[in-house]
Amino acid sequence: MDKFTRLLNLVGLLQQSPTALTFAEIRERLRGEAYPQRDPESARRAFERDKADLLDMGVPLTVIPEQLDGSTTTYTIERRSRAVRDPGFSTEELGALHFAAAAMSLRGRDDATLTDARDGLRKLGGLGGESPERGVGELRLDENLTTAFTAIVEGGAIGFTHSDRTRMLRPHQIVARHGHWYLHGFDLNARAERTFRLDRIEGAVLPLPEEVLEEAGAGDPGRVASLRFRPWEFGTGEPLDAEVRLDAPAAAVALATDPGLEVLEESGDHVVLGLAVRNRAALWQWLLTFLDRAELLAPPELVEQFCAHLESMSSPEVTP
Known part of the structure; x- marks a missing residue:
């Protein structure tokens, strides 16, 4: 042994x-x-x-x-x-952890990630009442995503087959939208920006040697690499056009994290963003990260549902 x-x-x-x-x-x-x-x-x-x-x-x-x-x-x-020592989380902090655990299940080869998070929260007393059986979004992690992200971090290039064509790409950004990973970067063959859905790549994504990158040209070196997702866009059906007002500090954080967010109005003390919402629970989670620095303005039905959600959070639970 x-x-x-x-x-x-x-x-x-x-x-x-x-x-x-x-x-x-x-x-x-x-x-x-x-x-x-x-x-x-x-x-x-x-x-x-x-x-x-x-x-x-x-x-x-x-x-x-x-x-x-x-x-x-x-x-x-x-x-x-x-035994797990009580870290002394407040009710609000446990609620935030609960939403974070339920918001996204990033999965590898099994489905254990969300289950492990929920088990940990249960031990901390952070799961009460009814909890959703499934997360509001589900994205898989695989070797191709890992290879692409490594290339972004290291400034390298990757090769893969997409639509029966061999592609050489210097990736700049990985974005999660509508439940899928999208890979954006500079196509070294086409000499232009291109976007590819990761699960439509045929076979493996392979890192390219440095000399290949040098021969093909660096391509748009000024781009800033990033990894982002908009969980409120996950789901099916027609999206609701929502308007969210953030104060200046919160807006700076939101736009630094995702510069592509639609800005509807901008002034010295606030910014109004336009969001296409398919997943309301994910939107609630995102809004709560900004606490009182965020205000949902429209549409009225979404505002009403968010207010009801906040009231349910503040209501004391009755344990039989």
């Missing part, structure tokens, strides 16, 4: 055991695979090394000497020592 597996088994055993265990009991319950019975001295040395490693890693392993003569020592990982 390799050391990593042995450490995992030891931690699992000590966490699950209702009582502290002696070294002999540990060897027996791990069936001799971790600390073989045939060589007690080597087994003991291996256990002592494992114990020291766990303590160095911060695992709260407790050593309990036998109270009478000290001849028998037991070991445990007490439940209270590994």
Whole structure:
């Protein structure tokens, strides 16, 4: 058995055991695979090394000497020592964490991300009443997205096949819209800006060597790389045209994060933005990040629904 597996088994055993265990009991319950019975001295040395490693890693392993003569020592990982400590979040802070967890499920090869976030919030007391079973938006993370984002960060180029044509792109921006990732950049073949939907790329996205970038030309070096998404646009159906007023500091943050937002009105102390809203829950989350610096102006039906949402947040929950 390799050391990593042995450490995992030891931690699992000590966490699950209702009582502290002696070294002999540990060897027996791990069936001799971790600390073989045939060589007690080597087994003991291996256990002592494992114990020291766990303590160095911060695992709260407790050593309990036998109270009478000290001849028998037991070991445990007490439940209270590994429990999540209350960080002291206020109701409003827990509500914000709840919305953040529900707003987006960024997924890799499995569906565990949102579940893990909800489990963590439940332990903190941040889930009360009814909670949506699904997030307001769902985007997958895969190797192609990782490769494209790495190229953006490093200023490199990528190659891929799209619509049966080989493309060489210096990517500048990844945008999430309507539940899909879009890749925007400078097409080194066409010598022009192009946008590609990531899930329509055929096969793998590959990083191109630096010499390819030099031969083809850098292309629009003044562009600022970014990754952004507008979760309120996710969904189907016709969007609602919403108007949101932000004070000057909040508007500066919003426009710095997403310079492409539509500005309907601008003055010295505020900015009015136009948003195409398909997902109202996602819009609520975005507005709440600005607290009282944001005001939903139109349309009336959306304003009414947002007010009802705020009232539901402030209403005390009744626990049966």
